[in-house]
Amino acid sequence: MRFRMSDRDPVDDVGSAHLGRLLLRALRQVQANAVTKLHGCGHPGIRTGHLPVFGYIDDTGTRITDLAARAGMTRQMMGRLVRELEDLGYVTTGADPDDQRAVVVTLTTQGYGFGADGEAVKASLEREYEELLGPGEPARLRRSLALLANLGAGERQDG
DSSP states (O other): OOOOOOOOOOOGTTTTTTTHHHHHHHHHHHHHHHHHHHTTTOTTTOOGGGGHHHOOOOTTTEEHHHHHHTTTTOHHHHHHHHHHHHHHHHEEEEEEEEEEEEEEEEEEEEHHHHHHHHHHHHHHHHHHHHHHHHHTTTHHHHHHHHHHHHTTTTHHHHH
């Protein structure tokens, strides 16, 4: 049996859609839009998977283990992403001066340039979402998502 796309507007089904699936699809679309715009800014080698490195690295450099913890991924996966970004010229790695066994990741000049382009892309996307959703709606959505993201945080900390 072949499935075909429905002619109906996907928004019509939002009432019965699983919230988690909608959130995941929205995240993937936001990331895909950002990466497409970043490619247009002169960063053709960047993939969605690289974004957490830039999102969690400190200006003075960050250990791979800390990047992995912040991003919620394994050290091995973060190490792979860092190697890819190092090959592309966005980061450098070196031994931590406080612990020679640890690897510290720092942004290169190109990496800082990417950060500036990323901020411009973020602002552009925010304007697009404001236009799509209506005045004030992205801020309202942000508050709602923050509540969902922190749902149960109190119970986890206490118990």
